[in-house]
Amino acid sequence: xxxxxxxxxxASICLVAGALLSLAAGVALVRFPDLLxxxxxxxxPQVLGLLLVxxxxxLRLRTGVDITTxxxxxxxxxATAPVAAHMVGRVAxxxxxxxxxxxxxxxxxxxxxxxxxxxxxxxxx
Amino acid sequence: xxxxxMTPAEPNEPLRPALSxxxxxxxxxxxxxxLVAVWVLLWGTxxxxxxxxxxxVAAVLLAVFPLPPVTFAGRIHPLPxxxxxxxxxxxxxxxxxxxxxxxxxxGHTPQSAIIAARLRVNTDLNLTLTAEAxxxxxxxxxxxxxRRTGTLYIHVLGVTSRDEVERxxxxxxxxxxxxxxxxxxxxxLRRIRENPADREGVPA
Numbered sequence: 001x002x003x004x005x006x007x008x009x010x011a012s013i014c015l016v017a018g019a020l021l022s023l024a025a026g027v028a029l030v031r032f033p034d035l036l037x038x039x040x041x042x043x044x045p046q047v048l049g050l051l052l053v054x055x056x057x058x059l060r061l062r063t064g065v066d067i068t069t070x071x072x073x074x075x076x077x078x079a080t081a082p083v084a085a086h087m088v089g090r091v092a093x094x095x096x097x098x099x100x101x102x103x104x105x106x107x108x109x110x111x112x113x114x115x116x117x118x119x120x121x122x123x124x125x
Numbered sequence: 126x127x128x129x130x131m132t133p134a135e136p137n138e139p140l141r142p143a144l145s146x147x148x149x150x151x152x153x154x155x156x157x158x159x160l161v162a163v164w165v166l167l168w169g170t171x172x173x174x175x176x177x178x179x180x181x182v183a184a185v186l187l188a189v190f191p192l193p194p195v196t197f198a199g200r201i202h203p204l205p206x207x208x209x210x211x212x213x214x215x216x217x218x219x220x221x222x223x224x225x226x227x228x229x230x231x232g233h234t235p236q237s238a239i240i241a242a243r244l245r246v247n248t249d250l251n252l253t254l255t256a257e258a259x260x261x262x263x264x265x266x267x268x269x270x271x272r273r274t275g276t277l278y279i280h281v282l283g284v285t286s287r288d289e290v291e292r293x294x295x296x297x298x299x300x301x302x303x304x305x306x307x308x309x310x311x312x313x314l315r316r317i318r319e320n321p322a323d324r325e326g327v328p329a
Contacts, residue, residue, distance in 0.1 A: 020225075021221060021225060024224070024225035024228050024229060025225075025228070027228045027229060028224065028225075028227070028228030031228060032228070032235065033234050033235070036237065036266065036268075036280050037235060037237055037282055039266055039280075040224060040263060040264060040265075040266055040280075040282045041224065041228060047217060047221070047261050047262075047263070048217050048218065048221040048263075049221075064169060064170070065169030065170065066169075068165075068166040068167070068168075068169045069166070069167070069169065071166055072163065072166050072167060078261060079257075081260070081261065082256065082257050082259075082260030082261060082267065085260055085266055085267070086256075086260065086266070086267045086268070089266050089267070089268050089280060090268055090269060093268050093269075103236070103237060103238055103239060105238045105239065105240065105287070105290055106238070106239045107239055107240055107241035107278065108239045108241065108268055108269055108278040109239075111241070111271065111276075111278070
């Protein structure tokens, strides 16, 4: 069994696993109860699912130019996904659409005004 | 910043010493190296033309968009760094499977919680890195970061009891400890060791 076959098999496993994770995220997006829980589903398959798909592609393509691009795609996704999720979550949080009945505890509610207030006063120009 | 009577007591006052000239210089060197690396990766081949092109682009970028000052007092410790990444990858796989399972379960509405975790090392870098690592793990989403008290407010999926809330809070502090061990300064490490995760992190 030569190395090419091994790479192809590993690549196909990675691609299928990544696709399944993305499918699970799609299902979660439809089924989860409110925006915050849906954000978990929407932001996260980017991480493991995307990494698996990228590894799969890299193993399949096996050329330097392509692999460097894939590395950049992975690095920037990892760096930016949390920012996007945070922004959406923060905009949605103090809103009646959030299912507070499904929250075990909410330790932000009591501090929300103070934190927002400080941000306004200490924000750098 | 005016003092606010509603503010809880602050055990972790910010560690934000003014940046020295050498520290600023070092930050610039790191930024230039990173930008050149991205440029070379974009072109895909390592050649002098690409490196020089990258240097020009990096110089222009840093002149036009100067970076905010980052206090990086520590240095990179390779073994704890490896430990952090291995742990992170394991958490990533486990948490991804858990969230996928939650999504597929029939007739079950997942509960969640918004948890405050007060970090022991209140630097911008540590706050950012801990928040990033937490955000990348499925099941936890950063809602708000309080820079002054060094507190992260995290929306956590699949929490059903107070016990799990406390366990998650300890998990955050352990993650913080791994990050500080990987890149922290001796002073930051001392703070972590003096306040073990099992009795810290509960906000006032």
